[in-house]
Amino acid sequence: MHDKSQTQSRIPGEPGIWAFVTGDLLVFSLFFILIAIGNQEQGGVFSSARSTLDLRFGLANTLLLLTGSFFVAIGVERYRINDGRDNRIWFRLAILSGVIFLINKVFEWNAKVSDGLTPMTNDFFMYFFVFTAIHAIHVFVGVVILSFLHKKSQAPFTPETQRGLESGAIFWHLVDLLWIMLFALFYLV
Amino acid sequence: MSATSSNVLAQDSMSRKSLAFCGYTGYAAIILFIIGGVWLGGMLPPIPNANDAPAELVAKVKDNLLSFRIGSIFMIASFALFGTFGAGIAAQTRRFETSPVFSYVQIVFAAAGTTIALLVAFAWSLMVFRPDTYEPSILLMWADFAYFLALFSVPLFGGWCVLIALPIFFSEPGREPFPRWVAYVNLWAALLFAPGQMVIFFKDGPFSWHGIVAMYLPFIAFFAWIAVMSWVMIKIAHDENS
Numbered sequence: 001m002h003d004k005s006q007t008q009s010r011i012p013g014e015p016g017i018w019a020f021v022t023g024d025l026l027v028f029s030l031f032f033i034l035i036a037i038g039n040q041e042q043g044g045v046f047s048s049a050r051s052t053l054d055l056r057f058g059l060a061n062t063l064l065l066l067t068g069s070f071f072v073a074i075g076v077e078r079y080r081i082n083d084g085r086d087n088r089i090w091f092r093l094a095i096l097s098g099v100i101f102l103i104n105k106v107f108e109w110n111a112k113v114s115d116g117l118t119p120m121t122n123d124f125f126m127y128f129f130v131f132t133a134i135h136a137i138h139v140f141v142g143v144v145i146l147s148f149l150h151k152k153s154q155a156p157f158t159p160e161t162q163r164g165l166e167s168g169a170i171f172w173h174l175v176d177l178l179w180i181m182l183f184a185l186f187y188l189v
Numbered sequence: 190m191s192a193t194s195s196n197v198l199a200q201d202s203m204s205r206k207s208l209a210f211c212g213y214t215g216y217a218a219i220i221l222f223i224i225g226g227v228w229l230g231g232m233l234p235p236i237p238n239a240n241d242a243p244a245e246l247v248a249k250v251k252d253n254l255l256s257f258r259i260g261s262i263f264m265i266a267s268f269a270l271f272g273t274f275g276a277g278i279a280a281q282t283r284r285f286e287t288s289p290v291f292s293y294v295q296i297v298f299a300a301a302g303t304t305i306a307l308l309v310a311f312a313w314s315l316m317v318f319r320p321d322t323y324e325p326s327i328l329l330m331w332a333d334f335a336y337f338l339a340l341f342s343v344p345l346f347g348g349w350c351v352l353i354a355l356p357i358f359f360s361e362p363g364r365e366p367f368p369r370w371v372a373y374v375n376l377w378a379a380l381l382f383a384p385g386q387m388v389i390f391f392k393d394g395p396f397s398w399h400g401i402v403a404m405y406l407p408f409i410a411f412f413a414w415i416a417v418m419s420w421v422m423i424k425i426a427h428d429e430n431s
Contacts, residue, residue: 014369014370014373015370016369016370016372016373016374017373019370019373019374019377020373020374020376020377023377023381024377024380027380027381027406030401030402030406031402034395034401034402119390119391120390120391123394126391126394126396130384130387130396130402134383134384137383160362
């Protein structure tokens with residue numbers, strides 16, 4: 001019988017998810033460097049383009065993802081404590097935050113395109129559209145994964161399921177972390 | 190290494206040899222591409238650029254005519270080996286599937302991927318076939334065609350990776366066709382191929398077909414993915430005890 005109360009030092013999730021997270025962070029580091037270089041080389045263009053972004057969209061999305069991460073963390077913890085009871089709501093809330101993020105993003109992109117600002121307008125908007133789209137794909141995949149977690153979290157406790165939930169949660173936290181960097185680089189710097 | 194993946198093979202020396210063979214063909218594909226695409230063919234790093242004027246591209250082709258032609262021969266040999274490489278992965282997945290849906294779909298994607306890759310080499314060959322006779326803009330179109338085939342085909346090559354990852358994730362613990370970390374590597378590879386689709390929007394910069402994000406990243410990721418999958422296949426084939 002597995003003793004859940006025993007305190008063991010271990011890495012959350014599967015080892016493979018950490019390799020994935022490291023790899024994804026490496027790729028996004030390249031994206032961040034490209035934005036930083038663009039910012040340095042075309043400071044005026046980037047600055048004036050940045051001023052056209054609506055900070056409220058970015059801020060709302062940041063809060064949505066941070067809150068979503070909080071819900072996922074509670075869901076995983078409740079699974080460990082309650083054997084799959086009373087944790088369904090937390091994953092549902094996290095999924096909802098991801099879906100609202102995507103809807104919000106579509107509205108933001110649509111507003112920009114309606115104003116005549118497209119990926120072809122200048123390098124700032126090229127990076128803005130492409131990198132936020134790649135991130136949005138991450139969010140979409142994250143929502144699909146959260147849907148699996150939602151189903152998995154109803155099962156009685158097993159260490160394998162716990163590792164699976166933790167792996168999915170780690171991916172969602174990665175999505176959150178990447179957005180915070182993009183938010184800072186596009187909206188604030 | 191998954192205990193069962195090797196145990197199943199331990200009973201069948203022919204399967205072990207064929208799996209190792211498919212793994213080695215993956216290595217061969219990489220070496221042939223390095224010779225044909227990197228050293229001789231000028232595909233990576235790209236000697237042509239997406240923003241080249243047609244006349245500029247013609248001049249580059251004429252300057253490198255012989256090496257591009259020889260490079261094309263090596264490239265088509267490399268790309269043909271994607272078939273054996275992909276079949277090896279599908280065969281290993283097949284051994285662990287009761288209802289081999291993922292294995293069959295993998296075969297479809299591997300066959301389509303091999304065909305698309307072969308067309309890359311065909312397009313490159315036609316670009317260097319008679320640069321004096323073709324209109325310069327036609328040469329540019331062949332270059333566009335080669336890179337679009339290679340980079341814009343994200344759903345095909347990315348989908349292939351996902352179809353390798355899913356049966357690993359869905360396997361019972363201890364019954365995985367490949368170690369679970371291989372599934373994550375495949376998802377990561379699919380992610381790295383994704384920026385290739387940006388080539389349709391840009392003719393210059395990091396998202397064009399000569400750019401770092403849309404071209405270098407997917408190309409390097411693709412051959413790194415082949416290296417990892419080849420290594421895993423060979424390791425499973427040679428691992429008798431684990």
